[in-house]
Amino acid sequence: MRSTYRALAGLIAIGVVLQAATIALAWFGVMNDVDGGAVYDEGTEYNAGQSLHAILGMIVIPVLALLLMIVSFFTKVPGAVKWAGLVLLVVVVQVLLAFASFGAPILGTLHGANALVVMGAAGMASRRVQSSVGAPEQATAQPTAGAGAGA
Amino acid sequence: MLFAVALGFVGWTWWGSLVPDTYSMDDMGVADFGGGEAVAHEAAHGGSAVGVDTLTGPPDGEPDVSETLVARAGKVEIGGDGARAVDGYTLNDTSPGPVIRAKQGDLVEVRLVNESVPDGVTLHWHGVDVPNAEDGVAGVTQDAVQEGEEHVYRFVAEDAGTYWYHSHQVSHEQVKRGLLGTLVIEPARGPSTDDVVAAVHTYSGQRTVQGMVGEQHVEAAAGSTRRVRVVNTNDGAVRTWVSGAPYRVVAVDGREINGPTPVEGKTVSVPAGGRVDLEVEIPDDGVRVSFGGGASLVLGPADADAPTDDEPKQRFDPLTYGSPADIGFDPDAADRSFEYRIGRRIGFLDGRPGFWWTINGSIFPDVPMYMVQEGDVVRMTISNDSGKVHPMHLHGHHAVVLSRDGVSASGSPWWVDSLDVRDGETFEVALVADNPGIWMDHCHNLIHASEGLVAHLSYVGVSTPFRVGGADHNHPE
Structure with missing residues (x-):
């Protein structure tokens, strides 16, 4: 369970990096299209970057954050639940900020800044479990801990 | 727990x-x-209970305006320099489909034939307050017209104005890809000015007016007046502005504005599905009506070279425009x-x-x-x-x-x-x-x-x- 927890937290952090990459792809795609004479309006379908950003941000990362929350109850590492809860909270805030930004684009700046908070929280969660694996006094010294880590 | x-x-x-x-x-x-x-x-x-299917237009009588529209899936040809054809839907091989013109009081009959649109089609008369059975909403007022089938719409053109028609079956896809056209109902006494129909539609990133990208020239003598019937067939608002002369907003959504006054330096935002009729007096150098995305109409003498103003920041506001009436x-x-x-x-x-x-x-x-x-x-x-x-x-x-x-x-x-x-x-x-x-x-x-x-x-x-x-x-x- 701890390695699952660590992997999920790591994937969320990587997800944030991908989100930065996809939104850059989206915007350069728009500018390149406009350069070629395209018109962007309400009927315009998402380009590759926008589609990926929407799928990662609205499905993949929230699902990972939910799974992290569920897994955290079984890691028996102090603070794991707390950190998973924090990750889930900032992911929810991130999605809400995204939708609020359609009406108030200035909030998009917070959406960008909060992305780094998501990555930081996921990184901290990952490290939390990692450090507890290396610290036997915190681990609940069970043989299953090793088995869990190998699962 | x-x-x-x-x-x-x-x-x-x-x-x-x-x-x-x-x-x-x-x-x-x-x-x-x-x-x-x-x-x-x-x-x-x-x-x-009264069935929706019984609330039809006049079932009998010779129509004053009769049209057959054949819906097909295929390439939509876009006019203008550098335009490319796109996959979509046509009515009588064009998109937008033909401009249907009727006079107030006319009985209009339109036969819709679906030749090759796989999902089926309907025609909704957007803005026309037709009897319910003629409203063209699949699953509510009729069944979608499947390939090889046809459906006849009959209604009296009661209110003069600018309207349009479009499919109301899988409409989010069919309208975007061209299954639409315009309907003009002229006053019974005949129009007081010549008009220009300007249906604005974006086909795969190409903003068009009457199916053409870029600038189009419409011949009009200096000193004459033209009514430009702007029809927004897109999913989002279209901003329209006029360079070279003041304009009057003479109608919104097929209803005349009472006491329209000259407007200058303002952009008119036409909502998705909405219509705005602009009236302009043509100056010697012509006048340009712009619709964003490089699409515009230049109305004037053959050599007219109307100015290209940037879109004005100020917005036209119908809430305070014109004079009150009953x-x-x-x-x-x-x-x-x-x-x-x-x-x-x-x-x-x-x-x-x-x-x-x-x-x-x-x-x-x-x-x-x-x-x-x-x-x-x-x-x-x-x-x-x-x-x-x-x-x-x-x-x-x-x-x-x-x-x-x-x-x-x-x-x-x-x-x-x-x-x-x-x-x-x-x-x-x-x-x-x-x-x-x-x-x-x-x-x-x-x-x-x-x-x-x-x-x-x-x-x-x-x-x-x-x-x-x-x-x-x-x-x-």
């Missing part, structure tokens, strides 16, 4: 969001009587008052998790069914707190704008069938329920409609024999 409860709640919400594969509009939504008499909704299910009824004596509150929240739409539109707090299909009786004066408060603009379109009726954000309309009566309600705005509108039937009242950003931003205005005692979904493959949105 808490977690299990939460999981159970989510599962229950998911289950509750599922929409049946097929359903009748008679059973849709939550009946809302708007504070008026709660007349028996069951009447709609009783033997005495609207023919008293909105303060309303029989029913409805609320159409648009929001957005996390939830399930037919089992799909997401951030979905809500009407009065609930996600489709738990949306209101606005119940009225013939003759009712109806007030509706439309508000939007969803973060995005919604061009709200009511079928079969025109409503008059009473106020916006608490500020009363002070200009000409502002009649609408397609009204942009921007994020944070609240409109009060009023109408007379004078056209029995079951009428869609939805967002004309058709993607939003397909995401559940759809309600209906339903007359007590009217029911529909048609069903959404199911074997007839009716998918109006």
Whole structure:
């Protein structure tokens, strides 16, 4: 369970990096299209970057954050639940900020800044479990801990 | 434990969001009587109910205007320099389809033939207050016309104005890809000025006017007057501005403006589905009407080289434009008052998790069914707190704008069938329920409609024999 927890937290952090990459792809795609004479309006379908950003941000990362929350109850590492809860909270805030930004684009700046908070929280969660694996006094010294880590 | 409860709640919400594969509009939504008499909704299910299919236009009589429109799937040719053909739909091999012209009082007959559109098609007469059976909504007023089938629409052109027609079957896809055209109803006495029809549509990133990208020249003698009928067939607003001469906004959504005054240096925002008629007197150098995305019309003598102004920042506002006039009824004596509150929240739409539109707090299909009786004066408060603009379109009726954000309309009566309600705005509108039937009242950003931003205005005692979904493959949105 701890390695699952660590992997999920790591994937969320990587997800944030991908989100930065996809939104850059989206915007350069728009500018390149406009350069070629395209018109962007309400009927315009998402380009590759926008589609990926929407799928990662609205499905993949929230699902990972939910799974992290569920897994955290079984890691028996102090603070794991707390950190998973924090990750889930900032992911929810991130999605809400995204939708609020359609009406108030200035909030998009917070959406960008909060992305780094998501990555930081996921990184901290990952490290939390990692450090507890290396610290036997915190681990609940069970043989299953090793088995869990190998699962 | 808490977690299990939460999981159970989510599962229950998911289950509750599922929409049946097929359903009748008679059973849709939550009946809302708007504070008026709660007349028996069951009447709609009783033997005495009037079927939507019986509310037709004149069944007999030689039509004054007769047209056959053949719908096909295939390439849409776009005119103008550098334009490329796109995959889409055509009517009589063109998109937009032919301009249908009628005079006020004419009986119009249009035969729609579906030659090769796989999903089936219909024609909705956008902005024309036709009898319900002619409204062209798949699954509500007719079955979608499948390949090899045809359907005849017959109605009297009662109100002069600028209108358009489009498919109301899988409309979010078919309209975008070209299944549309324009309808002009001229005054019975004949038009006072020559007109130019300007249907604006974006085909795969190409903004066009009457199917052409870029600048088009329209011959017009200096000193003459032209009425430019701007029709926005897109999913979002189109900004229109005029360079080289002042203009008057002489009609909105097919209704004349009373006492239009000259306007200069202002952009007119035409809502999705909306129409605005602009009147200009042609100067020697011509005049340019711009629609964004490089699309424009230059009206003037052959050598006219109208200026290319940037889009003015200032917006034309119909709320205060023109002079007041009698609207023919008293909105303060309303029989029913409805609320159409648009929001957005996390939830399930037919089992799909997401951030979905809500009407009065609930996600489709738990949306209101606005119940009225013939003759009712109806007030509706439309508000939007969803973060995005919604061009709200009511079928079969025109409503008059009473106020916006608490500020009363002070200009000409502002009649609408397609009204942009921007994020944070609240409109009060009023109408007379004078056209029995079951009428869609939805967002004309058709993607939003397909995401559940759809309600209906339903007359007590009217029911529909048609069903959404199911074997007839009716998918109006």
